[in-house]
Amino acid sequence: MRIGLLHPGLMGESIGASAQSAANVQVLWAGEGRSEATRQRAARHGFEDCDTIANLVAASDLIVSVCPPHAAEDVARQVLGLGYSGLYLDGNAISPQRSRKIGSLLATNKISYVDGGIVGPPAWKGGTTWLHLSGPRAQEISNIFSESVLIANVLGDEIGAASGLKMCFAAYTKGVTSLLCGILATAHQLNVSEALIQQWADKGNGLDTKAPQNVREVTQKAWRFVGEMEEISATFEHAGLPGEFHQAAADIYRRISSFKGAEELPDLQTVLEALIDGNEDESKARTALGE
Numbered sequence: 077m078r079i080g081l082l083h084p085g086l087m088g089e090s091i092g093a094s095a096q097s098a099a100n101v102q103v104l105w106a107g108e109g110r111s112e113a114t115r116q117r118a119a120r121h122g123f124e125d126c127d128t129i130a131n132l133v134a135a136s137d138l139i140v141s142v143c144p145p146h147a148a149e150d151v152a153r154q155v156l157g158l159g160y161s162g163l164y165l166d167g168n169a170i171s172p173q174r175s176r177k178i179g180s181l182l183a184t185n186k187i188s189y190v191d192g193g194i195v196g197p198p199a200w201k202g203g204t205t206w207l208h209l210s211g212p213r214a215q216e217i218s219n220i221f222s223e224s225v226l227i228a229n230v231l232g233d234e235i236g237a238a239s240g241l242k243m244c245f246a247a248y249t250k251g252v253t254s255l256l257c258g259i260l261a262t263a264h265q266l267n268v269s270e271a272l273i274q275q276w277a278d279k280g281n282g283l284d285t286k287a288p289q290n291v292r293e294v295t296q297k298a299w300r301f302v303g304e305m306e307e308i309s310a311t312f313e314h315a316g317l318p319g320e321f322h323q324a325a326a327d328i329y330r331r332i333s334s335f336k337g338a339e340e341l342p343d344l345q346t347v348l349e350a351l352i353d354g355n356e357d358e359s360k361a362r363t364a365l366g367e
Contacts, residue, residue, distance in 0.1 A: 077100060077101050077102075077137050077138060077220070078101075078102050078104055078135055078136050078137050078138075079092070079095050079096075079101060079102070079103050079104065079136060079137070079138045079139075079140055079220075080104045080105070080106075080126075080132040080133065080135070080136030080138070080139040080140070081095075081103050081104065081105050081123065081140050081142070082105075082106070082129070082132075082139060082140065082141045082142070082143065082151055082155075083105070083106075083110070083114065083142070083143055084105050084114055084117050084118050084123065084142075085114070085117075085142065085143070086117075086198050087142055087194060087198050088140075088142035088143075089117040089118070089120075089121070089198065090198035090199040090200055090205070090226075091140060091142055091167065091194070091199065091207070091226065092105070092118075092121060092123055092140070093121045093199075094199050094221055094224035094225060094226040095140070095220055095221065095224070096121060096122070096123075097223060097224045098220050098221070098222070098223060098224065101220065102124055103121070103123045103124070104123065104124045104125075104126050104132050104135055104136060105118050105123045105124070105125060105126065105132065106125070106126050106127060106128055106129045106131065106132045107125040107126075107127055108127050108128050108129070129154060129155075129158065130158050133155055133158040133159070133160045134158075136160070136162060137162050137163065138162060138163045138164070138165065138217075138220075139155055139160065139162065139163070139164045139165070140165045140167060141155075141164070141165065141166050141167060141168060142167045142168065142194070143168055144168075144300050144303055145168050145169045145170050145300075145303040145304050145306075145307050146303040146306075147168075148166060148168040148170050148174070148178065149174065149177070149178055149181075152164070152166065152178045152181060152182060153181065155182075155187075156181060156182055156184070156185055156187070159185070160185065160187060161185055161186050161187055162187065162188070163187075163188045163190065163213060163216065163217075164182055164187050164188065164189050164190065165190045165192050165209075165217055166178055166179075166189070166190070166191060166192055167192035167193070167194050167207065168192075169193070169194075169239075169242055169243070169246060169303075169304040169307060170239055170307050171239060171243060171307045171308070171310045171311040171314065172191075172235075172236030172237070172239045172240040172243070172311060172314070173236070173310070173311075173314050174239070174307065174310070175191045175235060175236050175238075175239040176191075176235050176236050179191065179211075179235045188211075188212070188213050189211060189235065190209055190210070190211040190213055190214050190216075190217050191209070191210045191211050191214075191235045191236055191237065191238045191239050192207055192208065192209050192210075192217070192238050192239075193207075193208040193238040193239050193240075193241050193242025193243075193245075194206070194207055194208075194242065195208065195241075195242060195245050195246075199224070199225055199226040200225065201225060202225040203225075203227070204225075205225070205226055205227065206226075206227045206228075206229055207221065207226055207227065207228045207229070208229050208231055208237075208238040208241050208242065209228060209229065209230050209231065209238050210230070210231040210232055210233065210234055210235060210236065210237035210238040210239075211233060211234075211235050211238075212233050214230045214231070214232075214233070214238075215230050218230050240311065243307065243308050243311040244311075246304060246308060247308045247311075247312070247322060250294075250301055250304065250305065250325070251305075251308070251321065251322060251325050253290050253291070253294050254294075254301075254305070254324075254325035254328040254329060255325070256283075256287045256290055256291055257291050257294070257328050257329075257332070257347075257351055258324075258328055258351070259272075259287070260272075260287060260288065260291055260344070260348055261348045261351040261352055264345075264348045264352070265352060273288075288344045291344065291347055291348075292341045292342060292343070292344055292347055293341060294329075294332075295332050295335035295338065295341065295342055295347055296335065296336070296338065296341070298329040298330075298332045298333045298335065298336070299329070299333035299335075299336040301325075301326075301329040302326050302329045302330045302333060303326075305322045305323070305325040305326035305329060306322070306323065306326045308322040308325075309321075309322040309323045309326070327354075328351065330354070331350060331351050331353075331354025332347060332350050332351060332354075334350065335347075335350070
């Protein structure tokens with residue numbers, strides 16, 4: 077089987093490597109216009125460079141999309157426009173309704189669609205990363221990863237189930253981190269940071285050390301979490317629940333998205349100032365627009 081991987085970022089790299097550990101599987105990618113870092117990731121695992129997306133689509137039996145959530149639909153449209161008619165796995169952090177929309181779109185060219193939701197870090201260690209799958213051909217995808225460190229779990233035939241599980245899981249894990257960002261930034265503004273840390277320490281819940289570290293570490297991924305929080309918000313609203321909390325979480329992550337690509341973690345003070353300054357930047361923009 078030849079698997080076209082769109083695109084081998086940090087998570088996509090591990091998914092491709094897991095797939096390629098199966099017998100008779102070759103992972104393809106398209107190097108045109110991609111960064112040197114992406115090229116190095118692909119080369120590490122012997123992914124075959126097809127150069128262009130068109131070449132990749134023409135050569136693939138299965139296409140796996142692992143990209144930032146805001147790009148998921150555009151990637152699917154690009155593949156559709158190139159005449160693909162094979163099996164397609166969307167492994168992106170998108171709402172169930174968006175997943176169903178993509179599935180319906182691809183069905184216009186008789187593309188078999190599988191809904192996927194990835195939970196956990198890049199899959200380099202067993203028992204840490206799950207690929208939840210749903211759709212009529214989900215078991216075929218699961219079989220590819222049966223001997224890999226990635227845990228492939230079939231939820232059934234319903235498109236949207238895997239994305240729904242991903243949304244609900246991330247709503248807590250990444251939602252809590254965004255809340256901690258807001259709490260620490262507010263405490264900083266109110267000059268009660270030390271007292272708050274001490275209260276957490278006295279309470280014995282571990283937040284005195286975990287919260288500052290989590291806030292610093294999330295800066296590396298915050299740019300990706302903006303779209304994910306918006307997808308979670310849409311998921312909640314579609315289910316009849318308020319989506320405003322995760323819209324606010326998207327705003328939190330947007331304010332620290334400029335740390336993308338930083339070689340070292342910023343210190344806590346720098347992160348908190350970016351969170352606070354983000355509100356001032358937004359206010360200035362609104363004033364400039366006459367709002």
